[in-house]
Amino acid sequence: MTVRLRPHHLLCMLTFIGKGYTETFTENYIRIAARLSAGEDILVVEGPDDICAPMLGEVDMHCLNESVTDRDIKASEAVGALLKMPAGPGASITPGADFLQRMRAAFGDGSIREACQRCEWSPLCTGIAGSGFDGVLVMALDR
DSSP, X not given: OEEEEOTTHHHXXXXXXXXXXXXXXXXXXXXXXXXXXXXXXXXXXXXXXXXXXXXXXXXXXXXXXHHHHHHHHHHHHHHHHHHTSOOSTTOEEOOOHHHHHHHHHHHHTTTTOGGGTTOTTHHHHHHHHHTTSTTOSOOOOOO
8 A cells, every 4th residue: 555645744754753633633643654664655645645634524624724735845845855856746755764764864954844834843843853753653664
């Protein structure tokens, strides 16, 4: 199978430690983190993705806000430049150890975090990056 992620979730997955908007959202994300850790491929999509799924029925669903779409554009540009490959909708990425190491190094030094500006989770993610990504749930498993 393939995990469908919007571009800014390529950044969010780097610091996910099991906290989220709701219990249902968090439980879903934990399952997705396990799939990513097992090396399941990522298909980058436009708009709501597998992580957004529990939020789609909500009245004030922020997944469709212009600010989130702008975050996706900035993330796809930054990740694409880092990886030297397209990272927008349609891109396929394998989240192996090298990918996660490169992404976390760039996230930690701030070079791919323009998309994180004005995100309510940014302070938490900054703390996680500052701790050396201690406790994150998306980790490449030895195979």
